[in-house]
Each structure stands twice: as structure tokens, then as C-alpha cells.
Amino acid sequence: MIEWIRIKNLALIEEAEIEFKPGFNVITGETGAGKTILIGAIGMLLGERADKTSIRTGCSSCEISMSFALPKSVAKSVSEILDSAGLPPVEDKVIQLKRILTATSSRNFVNDSSASLQTLKTLGNILIDTHGPHEHQSLLKQSIQLELIDRYGSLEKITSEASEIFEGFKKTKFEREELEKGIPSSSEAEHFRFIVSDIAKAGIHADEEEELVTRHNLASNSHDILETATNAVGMLKESEGSLTDRISEIYRVIQGFEGADPDMAAKFLKQCESLTETANELVEGIQRYTGNIELDEKEFTELEERIRIIQNLKRRYGPTLADVIKTAENARIKLDEFENFESIRTSFIEKEKSLNDKLLKKCSEISKKRHEISAKFAKKVCAELRKLGFARSDFTVDFKQTEPGPTGSDVVDFIFSPNPGETAKPLREIASSGEISRVMLALKTVLSSADSIPVLVFDEIDVNIGGETAMIVGQELKALGSSHQVLCISHLPQVAACADTHYSVEKSVVKGRTFTAVSELKDTDRKSEIARMLGGGKAAEKHAEEMLSGK
Incomplete structure (x- = not known):
């Protein structure tokens, strides 16, 4: 989980340190206060290319750093990435990422050792999943969807067997082709x-x-x-x-x-x-x-x-x-x-055919299991979508066959139709960020037991919803927080009231300069913020108190 983020001279933020907690963390504030700066800072630490115009006016550089406590689910993968990049191993199960940006350069660090932007990106792909406008959305990739179906159905062992057979087949085929290319006249x-x-x-x-x-x-x-x-x-x-x-x-x-x-x-x-x-x-x-x-x-x-x-x-x-x-x-x-060409070539062909037959058989076995699992998976996702305001939506998993490979012979697509009569489309083609975010939330809820990415960040998850649906979204985020650390920017008091920890982003002007500050809200301050989100006034304060006491 993210332990803390420190930001210095980024856009409106002169200096801030935010200590995030386990569970569901919500971030609220007036429009334009700078909530998206936090999401942008996380994105930069995940290896996204930085816009140098984000450096605070009048400053020569900005600095962003983050401390991340590694759960067992990703510790091994992180160690392999660091080893591959020639970086020192993790100590005390904590990894720290840092970027220092100037008008002409960007320096990146992992545990105080200089690192490439690609290393940050590779680490980010297994540590944090961000859902929102212009953010990388891993669940929209067909390869990730297939991986999630396999993890949901505990198919890692059988897919590993297919991968091993495929690698043997590929190696044998390569050796046979090299033999044929190299044989003298x-x-x-x-x-x-x-x-x-x-x-x-x-x-x-x-x-x-x-x-x-x-x-x-x-x-x-x-x-x-x-x-x-x-x-x-x-x-x-x-x-x-x-x-x-x-x-x-x-x-x-x-x-x-x-x-x-x-x-x-x-x-x-x-x-x-x-x-x-x-x-x-x-x-x-x-x-x-x-x-x-x-x-x-x-x-x-x-x-x-x-x-x-x-x-x-x-x-x-x-x-x-x-x-x-x-x-x-x-x-x-x-x-x-x-x-000896003919005898050697014949032995390669026989081995190649044997491995191909084994691969086809294994792919057929995997495909059968995937179809069975996907039907159960889609049914659970539909149930979650109904809770999230899509009362008559439809969600299915579409299968297509491709050449047998290391993951089998299936290509899957998550297909979604939000309303009756609307054309069902692949998830990656959905235009509305609000719809995408809620579908992502439904998927994450169903997949939470199989998903190894420890931190989920949601932006604009409450777009175009309200009332009871908003309350359900908040409850789902809180439930998701039991297995993941969840960070969510929200405009809805119903969502904010469900959070385990509440942060407020406020903008102020001092001597002609604009500043953004981030603070954790507790007790009275939190009630006041939710009342503001409800529209203000005594009735809003009373409603805020009721929402917090009933969360």
C-alpha cells in the first residue's frame, strides 16, 4: 500500500505530504482545487511522461516521492524487476519511488538509486491500477482480461503447462528451420x-x-x-x-x-x-x-x-x-x-508434431475450463453492475480462437451493454468515463480475491450517478478496501461518507499566489466537508452527521 506521498512545487502545490491509510481513502474538494494534481503525481511516479509546465510558477524544479509497503502478492515480482534493472534489493519490504523534474531534465530514483523511466513504469504496472480519464486501464487490455479469467478460475497451473509445451514446440520449430536454412547444397x-x-x-x-x-x-x-x-x-x-x-x-x-x-x-x-x-x-x-x-x-x-x-x-x-x-x-x-540431413530433419518434424498435438490438446482443455468459468464470472459481474446503477445492463465474455500460443488458443473480450436495446461493445470502446469506472468497480469487486495489484485509484467514479446508486458505489468501494488500498476522488457525499479515511484538497490565495493544501479530515472537519458537498446549511450538517453515523 501507499504509505505516503510527498509533493514539492508541483502546479498549485508548494509542499505537501499525504499519509494514506489502509482501506478506502477518499479525496474531496471544490472543483479546481487541485484534486487531480494528486492523481497526476501518482501517474508521474508510475513512469508516465511528465509535463514540464506542471512545475510551479517561479520554481526551477519539482519533486515527487512515494513510499510503498509491499504485500506478499507482489514482493517477488518487484524483486525480479529490480534485479533485472540492476538495482539494489528491497529492504524491510518497502520501496520508495522518486522523480525530480526540471525544465530540461527528469531524474528518476528507486530506493535512492538512479533508475530509468521504464523501470518506474514496469513497477507501476504491478503496484497501482489507476482508472480514470487519460489513465492507463489495465483491465481494458484483452491479454489482461484473459489473465484475470485464468486467475479467477485458478488456471495458473494448466496455463503454465501450456506455456512450457509451447516453448518446447517453438524451440524445436526454430531449430528445424535453422537446419533447413543452413543445409549446404x-x-x-x-x-x-x-x-x-x-x-x-x-x-x-x-x-x-x-x-x-x-x-x-x-x-x-x-x-x-x-x-x-x-x-x-x-x-x-x-x-x-x-x-x-x-x-x-x-x-x-x-x-x-x-x-x-x-x-x-x-x-x-x-x-x-x-x-x-x-x-x-x-x-x-x-x-x-x-x-x-x-x-x-x-x-x-x-x-x-x-x-x-x-x-x-x-x-x-x-x-x-x-x-x-x-x-x-x-x-x-x-x-x-x-x-545426415534427412534423418535429423525427420526427427525434428516428428518432435514438432508431437508437441503440437500436445499443445492443441492442452489448449482445448484450457478453453473448455475458461468457458465454464466465464459464464459464472459474467453472472457475478452483472449482479454487481445492477447494484451500481445498471439495473438492466448486460455483461458477457466473448471468445475467439487464435493460433495456439503460450496462453492457449483463446482471445477474450469483455462485452458490455449498459441498457436494453443498446449495442453491446467491447469494454475498451466505452466512451463514458463514468460507465467505465463503474464497470471497473464491478469487475474489481468480483476479481478482488484474484487480483494481485494492491492499490486501486479511481477518478470520476461518481460521474452521472447520485442518490441510492451513489451510496451503493461508496459501499462497494469500502468493501473493495478490505482486500486492496483504494484511493478515490469523489464529488458525492454518499461516496465520501463510506470512506475509511477522508482527505480534503483546498485552494487559497496568499499575497497574490495560489496554493493548494491537502489535509486529513476527522470528526467535525469531516462532517463540515460532507455538509459542504450536500450544499451547506444546518439541514446539510444534520444530514452529514446522519450519513457518517450510519456508514
């Missing part, structure tokens, strides 16, 4: 066969090119490497005055003071031996290395030929060796598809 298959053979006979592997290039570089420079290595070995050991010869001379010199300081001499002699050993190991390592890089002419020719083969493959199927290997894999897959 005979000439293409021959080309793929050549590619597979051409690459396969080369016997390449992923790391081969790098290995060949390394070996080729060594072989190409082997003469220089061998010459340099021979010089190094000579300097280390084999030439006159080599490193090992010099170490031997140093060894003999150190032996000269063994008698004077045997400990230090032994230490230095051991280090000389270690140097000699290291030099010998270095010589052996260089000789092993040079032994590996020596290639005879035949081996070098074979190496260059192998590199040429790989370069040719890269030119044809590359640009890299990995691309060549991938090309071979793809060609092999296409060739397999060609060679």
Missing part, C-alpha cells in the same frame, strides 16, 4: 569435403607453427651460432690461456701459503675447484646446445617445406593456424549435416 557439400580432406592430409596441430619457426630460426643461424659457441668453448677450456688454465695457475699460487695459513688456503683452493667445475659444466652445456641445432641439408629442406605447407593453408583458410583448424571443424559439421 551438393556443390557446397563437395567444397566442404575438399576443405576437410585438404587440411586433414597436412596433419597439422595447434602449436606446430610456433615450433617450426623456432627450429627454422635456429637452423638458419646455425653457422653463426656454432662459430660463436666454438670461440666460447676455447676461451673457457681449449685454447692457450683459457679460463681453466688461469684458474689452475691461481690454484698453484694459493698452494704457496698452505703452510702459513692452512685453513684459509683450503677455503680458497676449494673455491678454485668449484670455479673449474662450473667452467667445465658450462662447456658441456654449450656443446650439447650446438649438437641439437646442427641440421643436415635434407632436414633443413624438409623443415622449410613444412613451413610452406602451413603458409599455404593459412592463405586459403586463415589468417591464423587456429583459424585453419576451426575452418576444418566447421566444414566437418556442415558435411555431417548434409550427409
Whole structure:
């Protein structure tokens, strides 16, 4: 439910905070006082495009915010929407929406995190249903009407089964069509066969090119490497005055003071031996290395030929060796598809037919249940409409068949005729907002046990009614308030007297500026407001007191 709405610098409202209560909330006030500003503010928070001319004259921006306590019926859906939008999860089962509007921009927030207008709209579709002029009316959409029939009849399980079958059918059909589109012709298959053979006979592997290039570089420079290595070995050991010869001379010199300081001499002699050993190991390592890089002419020719083969493959199927290997894999897959096309296609067709048969059977089962449910549903709606002033109206649910889909094969339309002799029309074609609002109220009353939208907002629900009908409308709104939070703008005292909570919108002029204020009415103030709606005077005050005491 809406806990509170705060408005700053919107149209005639300089600053206001309204704390709404559970149940039936009514908003009254003189014509032009600004009641519709509240409905407009709610609409803006539901993601409707904002008219920047609504910013209060003399102000650079306006700000609207709302706190919404989430019931269990929508908590999961809200969490999924926030997660999909990359927004933080809800804390303490409360979500706050905010919009800040300037002449050039609009900033939107969900729980103080920046959000898109579409996210507000998506949240609004499951939190608040607004009925009135120029407001989105979800119950007029055929898809929503079908959903409500299903929820009214508790058909969620069977429709979910149909949806699962349909998704399987759609996936199988898509895969079969993709197979048919992608199947190569005979000439293409021959080309793929050549590619597979051409690459396969080369016997390449992923790391081969790098290995060949390394070996080729060594072989190409082997003469220089061998010459340099021979010089190094000579300097280390084999030439006159080599490193090992010099170490031997140093060894003999150190032996000269063994008698004077045997400990230090032994230490230095051991280090000389270690140097000699290291030099010998270095010589052996260089000789092993040079032994590996020596290639005879035949081996070098074979190496260059192998590199040429790989370069040719890269030119044809590359640009890299990995691309060549991938090309071979793809060609092999296409060739397999060609060679096994008929058997694969047949298996898809058989699966597709099986799923389609299951879907048709499930759709028929769903349609039968919907027809049974709709007859009971229409009867209850007619009874509610009679209470609301349509004594001889007619309401039916019209069915048409369409292609089987995730919701079955039915398209429904709520059909309404307000009076005998008038052409029955789909609900969405009714021109009178007063008629629409009362039909909506009848539907909401019947559907209240199955409707998950927690807040209902009605504007102009009392247009063209009065007397006993108005009292019944008020009573129906109060009854609806037991399962939903209801907000209603009303001009009728009979409706206002039935509300659980009453708010008044008043306009005043201070120092040449117009201001609108919203306040909750209690006791005497509420009686005075209903008396004003009755026309004023002592008789009206007495009547107001009677209406309130009997509500």
C-alpha cells in the first residue's frame, strides 16, 4: 500500500505530504482545487511522461516521492524487476519511488538509486491500477482480461503447462528451420569435403607453427651460432690461456701459503675447484646446445617445406593456424549435416508434431475450463453492475480462437451493454468515463480475491450517478478496501461518507499566489466537508452527521 506521498512545487502545490491509510481513502474538494494534481503525481511516479509546465510558477524544479509497503502478492515480482534493472534489493519490504523534474531534465530514483523511466513504469504496472480519464486501464487490455479469467478460475497451473509445451514446440520449430536454412547444397557439400580432406592430409596441430619457426630460426643461424659457441668453448677450456688454465695457475699460487695459513688456503683452493667445475659444466652445456641445432641439408629442406605447407593453408583458410583448424571443424559439421540431413530433419518434424498435438490438446482443455468459468464470472459481474446503477445492463465474455500460443488458443473480450436495446461493445470502446469506472468497480469487486495489484485509484467514479446508486458505489468501494488500498476522488457525499479515511484538497490565495493544501479530515472537519458537498446549511450538517453515523 501507499504509505505516503510527498509533493514539492508541483502546479498549485508548494509542499505537501499525504499519509494514506489502509482501506478506502477518499479525496474531496471544490472543483479546481487541485484534486487531480494528486492523481497526476501518482501517474508521474508510475513512469508516465511528465509535463514540464506542471512545475510551479517561479520554481526551477519539482519533486515527487512515494513510499510503498509491499504485500506478499507482489514482493517477488518487484524483486525480479529490480534485479533485472540492476538495482539494489528491497529492504524491510518497502520501496520508495522518486522523480525530480526540471525544465530540461527528469531524474528518476528507486530506493535512492538512479533508475530509468521504464523501470518506474514496469513497477507501476504491478503496484497501482489507476482508472480514470487519460489513465492507463489495465483491465481494458484483452491479454489482461484473459489473465484475470485464468486467475479467477485458478488456471495458473494448466496455463503454465501450456506455456512450457509451447516453448518446447517453438524451440524445436526454430531449430528445424535453422537446419533447413543452413543445409549446404551438393556443390557446397563437395567444397566442404575438399576443405576437410585438404587440411586433414597436412596433419597439422595447434602449436606446430610456433615450433617450426623456432627450429627454422635456429637452423638458419646455425653457422653463426656454432662459430660463436666454438670461440666460447676455447676461451673457457681449449685454447692457450683459457679460463681453466688461469684458474689452475691461481690454484698453484694459493698452494704457496698452505703452510702459513692452512685453513684459509683450503677455503680458497676449494673455491678454485668449484670455479673449474662450473667452467667445465658450462662447456658441456654449450656443446650439447650446438649438437641439437646442427641440421643436415635434407632436414633443413624438409623443415622449410613444412613451413610452406602451413603458409599455404593459412592463405586459403586463415589468417591464423587456429583459424585453419576451426575452418576444418566447421566444414566437418556442415558435411555431417548434409550427409545426415534427412534423418535429423525427420526427427525434428516428428518432435514438432508431437508437441503440437500436445499443445492443441492442452489448449482445448484450457478453453473448455475458461468457458465454464466465464459464464459464472459474467453472472457475478452483472449482479454487481445492477447494484451500481445498471439495473438492466448486460455483461458477457466473448471468445475467439487464435493460433495456439503460450496462453492457449483463446482471445477474450469483455462485452458490455449498459441498457436494453443498446449495442453491446467491447469494454475498451466505452466512451463514458463514468460507465467505465463503474464497470471497473464491478469487475474489481468480483476479481478482488484474484487480483494481485494492491492499490486501486479511481477518478470520476461518481460521474452521472447520485442518490441510492451513489451510496451503493461508496459501499462497494469500502468493501473493495478490505482486500486492496483504494484511493478515490469523489464529488458525492454518499461516496465520501463510506470512506475509511477522508482527505480534503483546498485552494487559497496568499499575497497574490495560489496554493493548494491537502489535509486529513476527522470528526467535525469531516462532517463540515460532507455538509459542504450536500450544499451547506444546518439541514446539510444534520444530514452529514446522519450519513457518517450510519456508514
